[in-house]
Amino acid sequence: MTDEHRQSGQTARFLLLYALAAAGGSIAYVPFLTIVMPSRISELAGPTDVIWVAYASFAGAILASGANILFGWLSDLVRNRRIWVWCGLVSSSAILISFPLVETLTALIGFVILWQIALNMMLSPLAAWAGDAVPDNQKGVLGGLLAFAPALGAVSGAIITIPGWADFSDRLWLIAIMVAACILPVLLFGKPARFHELEQPSDQAEAAPADPRKSRKVVVRMWLSRLLIQICEAALFAYILFWFRSVDQGLGDDDTAQILSVVIITAIPIALLAGKWADRRNRPITPLSVCAAVSSLGLILMATASSPIAAIASYAVFGIASSVFLSLHTSQTLRVLPKPENRGRDLGFFNLTNTAPSLIMPWLVLSLVPLFGFPALLAALACFAVVASLLLWRVGQAR
Known part of the structure; x- marks a missing residue:
């Protein structure tokens, strides 16, 4: 290959x-x-709605994590991402539009579990497909383009809640x-x-100098750094209003x-510029x-903000930087995974960094905020x- x-x-x-x-x-999910x-x-549970939301969210997160790994692995075995995306799209949409039929809280938990499984049948192979199709010299641009996803997810929520438009x-x-x-x-x-070269099994790859960014140590550092930033994101997403x-x-x-809307939108051009810079300089x-x-x-x-302007400005610094981080991290993870034949499965394990924070964050908040206030949490x-920055700094210097 030339x-x-x-x-x-x-x-x-x-x-x-x-x-x-x-x-x-x-x-699909926001x-x-x-x-x-x-x-x-809220309609079904009344005053106990917060507890039932927690139950549904917890059960859904656990099953989503397992389903993401399972369908990523199955798409690796079949070596066909499209068919799984098709099946996931059809089944998750069918389950979604059946939601009005749910009339009990127990059935609702079951419904959420089934929907999460079907949704991850679509999402996991879709994520792995980018690794099959986008070469390393474009993964920065891909990460920049992925910054549109959370913005459109937020916009979709605004669309469906336009007063008087949709029951x-x-x-x-x-x-759907x-x-x-x-x-x-x-x-x-x-x-x-x-x-x-993106699809060839690792044991059949052409002889070439080992890429220092594809070692097990780098994969672990990438996983831990995303988990840490996602914990920060999850905590502020849940408690930013408070x-x-x-x-x-x-x-x-x-x-x-x-x-929140301004922060998400502002992050898009910054992510595109940062991703393009990373591609051109080979500093992913x-x-x-x-x-x-x-x-x-x-x-x-x-943590030190004492006025509305300072609060908004400081949150904007965090929100924009963390949004750019997550978008670029998603695409660059595809670069560091060492085995193309296990790409879908391995991305499923990386997906745990998206679900685990929802289990960790409440305990962190409850152990700090009641006793020491928000400055201690921040x-x-x-x-x-x-720590996330330090984990990645030395990796970032490798070429």
Whole structure:
């Protein structure tokens, strides 16, 4: 294989369609888990709705983690990502629009479990497909494009909650239609160029100098760094409104929603620029270390904020840096995984960094905030972000 071919890139059409599909994955779960499911639980559970939301979220997270690993592994064995994405799209959509039939809390837990399994049948192979199709010299750009996913996930939540536009059942249909509109184009028209070096089993790969970024130590560092930043993200996502109110009671729900939206949107061009820089300089990990360090700075500023302007500005520093980190980390993880034949399974284990924080974060918050207040929590999270930055800094210097 020539050096020219090795440096050639995936088509712009596939990259854009894949980014749209990734956004569809975000649309599939963000409005359901944050709006639709809690709303339905409130109708069925009444005053005990918070407890039942916790039960549903916990059960769903556990099953989602297992399903993500399982379907990633199955797509490795079958060596066909598309068929699993198709099956997951159809089954998760069918289950979603059946949600109004759920009339008891026990059935609701079962419904959420089935939906999570079907959803991960789609999401896990979809994530691995990028590793099969996007060469290393474009993974930074891919990470930048993936920054659109959380923004469109948030926008979808705003769309389905437009007052007077859609009732409970209509919201489910809207979600299913938006997801299909985002994912079907890549399934029907993606047609990515093939890069055999991305798909060739590791024991058949051409002899070449060992890549220092594909060692077990690097994989562990990447996993731990993402877990630490995700714990920071999860804690602030759940308690950001309470923190804003602790600084100024005048900061309400609408202010918080607007701040979060601005942060997510602002992160998109920064992620694109950082990803392109990483590709051109062949420094894929350096932006991750820098973003983790900036996230820590934002958290320290949040811990000392005493005015609304300082609170908003310091959260913006953290929110933008952490959003860029997560987008770029998702794509660069595909670079460091050493065995293409196990890519789907291994990404499933990386997905644990997305679900585990929801189990860790409540205990961290409850052990610090009641006794020491939010500054103590923010200081602890800042330490997590510093550790994440240090874990990646030396890796970022390798070429």
